[in-house]
Amino acid sequence: xxxxxxxxxxxxxxxxxxxxxxxxxxxxxxxxxxxxxxxxxxxxxxxxxxxxxxxxxxxxxxxxxxxxxxxxxxxxxxxxxxxxxxxxxxxxxxxxxxxxxxxxxxxxxxxxxxxxxxxxxxxxxxxxxxxxxxxxxxxxxxxxxxxxxxxxxxxxxxxxxxxxxxxxxxxxxxxxxxxxxxxxxxxxxxxxxxxxxxxxxxxxxxxxxxxxxxxxxxxxxxxxxxxxxxxxxxxxxxxxxxxxxxxxxxxxxxxxxxxxxxxxxxxxxxxxxxxxxxxxxxxxxxxxxxxxxxxxxxxxxxxxxxxxxxxxxxxxxxxxxxxxxxxxxxxxxxxxxxxxxxxxxxxxxxxxxxxxxxxxxxxxxxxxxxxxxxxxxxxxxxxxxxxxxxxxxxxxxxxxxxxxxxxxxxxxxxxxxxxxxxxxxxxxxxxxxxxxxxxxxxxxxxxxxxxxxxxxxxxxxxxxxxxxxxxxxxxxxxxxxxxxxxxxxxxxxxxxxxxxxxxxxxxxxxxx
Numbered sequence: 081x082x083x084x085x086x087x088x089x090x091x092x093x094x095x096x097x098x099x100x101x102x103x104x105x106x107x108x109x110x111x112x113x114x115x116x117x118x119x120x121x122x123x124x125x126x127x128x129x130x131x132x133x134x135x136x137x138x139x140x141x142x143x144x145x146x147x148x149x150x151x152x153x154x155x156x157x158x159x160x161x162x163x164x165x166x167x168x169x170x171x172x173x174x175x176x177x178x179x180x181x182x183x184x185x186x187x188x189x190x191x192x193x194x195x196x197x198x199x200x201x202x203x204x205x206x207x208x209x210x211x212x213x214x215x216x217x218x219x220x221x222x223x224x225x226x227x228x229x230x231x232x233x234x235x236x237x238x239x240x241x242x243x244x245x246x247x248x249x250x251x252x253x254x255x256x257x258x259x260x261x262x263x264x265x266x267x268x269x270x271x272x273x274x275x276x277x278x279x280x281x282x283x284x285x286x287x288x289x290x291x292x293x294x295x296x297x298x299x300x301x302x303x304x305x306x307x308x309x310x311x312x313x314x315x316x317x318x319x320x321x322x323x324x325x326x327x328x329x330x331x332x333x334x335x336x337x338x339x340x341x342x343x344x345x346x347x348x349x350x351x352x353x354x355x356x357x358x359x360x361x362x363x364x365x366x367x368x369x370x371x372x373x374x375x376x377x378x379x380x381x382x383x384x385x386x387x388x389x390x391x392x393x394x395x396x397x398x399x400x401x402x403x404x405x406x407x408x409x410x411x412x413x414x415x416x417x418x419x420x421x422x423x424x425x426x427x428x429x430x431x432x433x434x435x436x437x438x439x440x441x442x443x444x445x446x447x448x449x450x451x452x453x454x455x456x457x458x459x460x461x462x463x464x465x466x467x468x469x470x471x472x473x474x475x476x477x478x479x480x481x482x483x484x485x486x487x488x489x490x491x492x493x494x495x496x497x498x499x500x501x502x503x504x505x506x507x508x509x510x511x512x513x514x515x516x517x518x519x520x521x522x523x524x525x526x527x528x529x530x531x532x533x534x535x536x537x538x539x540x541x542x543x544x545x546x547x548x549x550x551x552x553x554x555x556x557x558x559x560x561x562x563x564x565x566x567x568x569x570x571x572x573x574x575x576x577x578x579x580x581x582x583x584x585x586x587x588x589x590x591x592x
Contacts, residue, residue: 100129107133132161138201139166142190143213143220150189159200167194169211169220169247184219191226198232206241206274207233213247218261221246225265234268241274246281246309259309263287266294273298276305278356284308284332292339295348295379302351304380305389308332308358313396318424318449320394320402321357329358331365334375341378349381354389361390363408374411382414393424393449409433415441420470422446426460435465444470444575461565471570472577473562 107130110116119130135158145153198204213220223229224244233239246262259281267290269275275298280287295301308329311322323330333355355361364373376382396402404427412418412433421442423430433439445468451458461473562578563570570576 103129131158135159135161137164137166138162138197139168141168141170142194143169145190145193147186147189150193153193155197155200159197160202162201162204164206164208165197165201165204166208166210169209169213171212171214182213182215182219184222187220187223187226190220191223191229194223195228195232198229198236202238204236204238206243207239208241208243208245210245211247212245215247217258218247221261221263224263230265230268234270240272241303242269242272243274243276243305244278244280245276246279262309266290269294270297271300273300274303275301276303276354278305278307279309280307281309284329285335288332288335289339292336292343295336295340296343299344299346299348301348303354304348304350304352305354305356306333306336306359307354307356307391310358313402318393320396321391321405323395323397330360330362333359333361334364337375337379347377347379347381349384351384352387352389353380353385355391356389357391359391360405361392361407361409361411363406373408374413376411377414382412383416385415386417387420387422388412388415388418389422389446391424392427392430409437409439413438415439418442420444420446422448424449425457427457428460431460431463435463440465440467443468446472446577448472448474450474450579458562458565461562464566466567466572469573470575470577471562471566471573474579 103126107116107119110119110130110133113134116130116134120127120134135156138156138159198207209224211220233242244264262279262281264277264280275294277291291306295304310329313320313322361376364375390407392405392407394402395405404425407427407429409429415438418439418441421434421439421444423446426447430439434442434445445464451474464471566573
């Protein structure tokens with residue numbers, strides 16, 4: 081069929097017309113600020129259509145604003161379109177260079193600016209506060225106790241998501257009491273769908289009651305994140321959390337669960353639960369006195385939980401040697417819908433839970449600690465089932481030594497390197513590493529009833545078990561990756577996240 085276009089058709093915008101609803105759908109997929117600015121400057125119609133998307137998420141560095149502008153700085157236009165507000169407080173070094181040493185008297189000026197913005201954001205849904213000032217006395221944290229700021233946040237009819245990250249992850253013995261500044265009065269928040277509080281500090285018993293009470297006022301909560309300020313042995317790698325003799329946070333989570341259950345009998349139907357530093361899924365303090373030692377179900381409706389993030393890294397009690405944190409995986413017995421699990425380390429108790437426990441439903445696994453190539457715990461990756469569709473892991477390489485201990489050159493054995501890829505997912509960037517993958521196929525060893533490795537599962541398609549075992553033991557770990565330990569080298573994975581070592585692996589991939 082011939083189509084004849086007249087001059088009127090060419091000049092008429094209706095010939096290529098899209099409804100405002102379609103353009104709004106398109107705007108929802110645009111993440112580039114420069115693209116939005118280009119569209120806004122195109123015409124008046126596009127300006128009206130795309131300006132709301134430019135301001136839907138507003139992030140600003142509060143501590144970069146000089147004192148002279150706190151109360152009279154003109155606010156950006158279009159704040160009434162903002163749905164997400166992110167307030168950043170950057171390091172004390174940059175503040176010191178610009179304005180001198182941080183003064184607590186600055187807090188009122190900063191708060192006045194934030195309050196002015198909040199009052200303009202009539203459609204605000206999410207408030208996020210990220211404090212990375214590293215102030216020795218945690219003075220910027222006191223802003224979150226300002227009554228005007230708290231009243232503005234709590235009286236908002238639209239704010240449903242609150243996330244606070246205090247600057248006290250690493251406590252200092254000298255200023256440990258000052259870290260009590262890192263808390264926010266929670267009474268008055270209600271009907272939230274997401275609450276995340278990290279690196280807070282204070283009296284554990286009082287905080288457990290306060291957190292339980294605010295959770296009881298948020299029956300529709302879908303995301304909960306908690307993290308206690310802790311001491312760390314920072315010269316260790318990975319860092320080791322120091323619990324101390326008092327063990328005052330060891331059973332903090334249980335206290336929150338028990339206090340919540342005393343307020344209401346309805347567990348929270350969470351989608352996501354994040355337990356950060358200092359929030360341990362440990363054995364119940366009542367385990368020795370009662371057969372009923374489960375407590376997590378009192379707070380969380382485990383059947384609905386889809387994403388679970390847990391710190392199970394290395395810990396130590398004062399002068400003792402560090403060890404892996406014990407986790408009571410039995411608390412998750414009823415997690416029938418769990419899809420994503422994030423842990424610090426892959427330990428044998430976790431392997432058992434993933435293979436023969438309720439953890440067998442997990443599809444995506446994130447392991448956050450760095451592993452060295454000679455870390456024995458890397459062998460636990462052999463036991464992961466081929467059911468996993470996503471794996472994230474950090475495997476650290478070490479430069480080759482010189483002299484008599486020099487490693488043999490294994491570059492000639494490299495036969496493939498994957499392309500680097502960056503995939504945004506739930507606000508997190510997963511980096512797919514340029515891998516040095518030898519063409520070797522190792523089957524995972526099976527677990528015996530006692531939870532120890534069985535040799536029968538380690539073999540390739542063309543080798544006897546003994547030959548495959550010898551090949552595995554002789555493989556140079558400088559070119560061996562986690563993929564070599566997975567079934568079929570992880571061929572079943574649809575998403576993979578690995579850290580890229582720019583000094584070694586990136587250069588190797590370019591010159592190979």
